[in-house]
Amino acid sequence: MTTTTAVRPTPPRPPAAAPGKRPTGSRARAWATRAPLLPALVFLIVVTQLPFVATLVISFFDWNSLKPDQRHFTGFANYGSVFTDPALRESVLTTVLLTATVVIVSVVLGLLFALLLDRAFFGRGFVRTLLITPFLIVPISAALLWKHALYNPEYGLFNGALTWFGNLFGIESVAQPEWTSEMPLMAVAAALVWQWTPFMMLILLAGLQSRPAETLEAARLDGAGPWQMFRFLTLPHLRRYLELGVLLGSVYIVQNFDAVFTITAGGLGTANLPYTVYETFYRAHEYGLASAVGVVVVIGTVIIATFALRVVSSLFREEASRA
């Protein structure tokens, strides 16, 4: 996103904030206030915004790195390909499907886990630690773990457990599904849900614990049942935390590369947009096309992010006004 709301040279602020100091040199002081900000700002613009502008430019060229002499301007032709090429169109669909599935399932599970953890019980700290652990496994390790230690049809834990249960009930040949080839998208989604549920849980837990205790007590004494309390007090209070989780989760999961790359290598209809960009430019050397896909990812993310920013900003305003 190339927002232009960065610091513009604005007229210096009247020195009302610093009473007792000389009013001269207020312009200099405005710069002195701004100066500590500049290194970070300049660094970010150079390292993130400039490459995106370059991607935008490249996306209008027909450019295959194996045929560097034939590089030429093609206008929107690459974008045309993104939306007409069946494989690319499918990766747009896959991205939407994968992101939506993972976000919805992990929010629901995260809410259930947060509700369980919201009450005092023996060993709550330990259970909380157990529940956030999947989020702290390095993503590529988690993806490898799911692919090889869990999904493997011959000695993975899932089929092993099926055999074990089967034997327990005296069944000789238990069904041994090939998880990653029979349900590839589900396989990727399950691994991602496992990694992202703790994130949702942590955000929602923060939301639950910021509920005003007095209101809850009052509602309970007025005879509200657990379901009524949840429906009419907890859920409305959690609304913005749910929105925040959904939107931040979407922004992160739309960009997922590790799980798709590892579990299915983008095969069997699981190639999402980031993986497609990687494939198109790193393997197929189609620089122009890859850039166009990249720009499409950005447009998609901007749409989600606009909502995310609105949610974050409402929480942030609240915070600022409280201070």
Add this chain to the structure above:
Amino acid sequence: MSASTAAPTRTRATTRATAPTARARRRSTALGLAAWAVGLVFCLPALWMVLTSFHSEADAATNPPSLAAALTLDGYRTFFGGGGGPTPWPPLVNSLMASVFSTLLVLLLALPAAYALSIRRVRKWTDVMFFFLSTKMLPVVAGLLPIYLFAKNTGLLDNIWLLVLLYTSMNLPIAVWMMQSFLADVPVSIIEAAQVDGARLPTVLGRVVAPVAAPGIAATALICFIFSWNELLFARVLTGVVAGTAPVHLTTFVTSQGLFLAQLCAASVVVSLPVLIAGYAAQDKLVQGLSLGAVK
């Protein structure tokens, strides 16, 4: 919401709370047990990974799984080059360098910026905050190709310092947001006192602000470290033989040597260990960092 509805019922609340009914107590115990069950089941894949890493390759690859198999350190020994294979030290050192140096650079850039955004507030500071946040929303793939071409043409490909710069840009917005909220808690009076004594900005930041905000700064550093340590896409595209990081090493590991499950699990445990330690340490601040400072 309002206190008026709560106030008259407060007295009844205390009497009721002291005598929970047997039914409520049973329900509470049941929910506690449910939480334990859910926690164990959910964490099972991770626990399984740890258990498998201590099995021999033969025991790791059985169906049904062998829970009672003898424990061994063979997986770890092979991973660290015990079987004559490549040692994981160069990738681990690369990861450590990329993560530590980018984290230091992030702190160096974010601390003054957060100071300007929270203590000496610049005009339109919320706009600046949202500019930082918007760069975080820019997907990594959007700049990957130009960065790759730039690295190729300047000979920076397979160079760990390029990763340091990229990881810095990846984490800087989060760090600015987190630190902004931590620095807002530093009392302005002690900063003004230091300035009256003639301290300049670096002294104020290093001697006054940093010590007071140390816990928040440490949490920010841990989160930046985690994100850098985890990163795969940039590392995969921009590094190779020399500067490959631990995640890249993990991906090549399986294809080059066939699959050795115990060894793979041992490798995953070793690579995840720094993040697990950092993550448990920063547990409370983790949410704040990940939600870009919006949830305290």
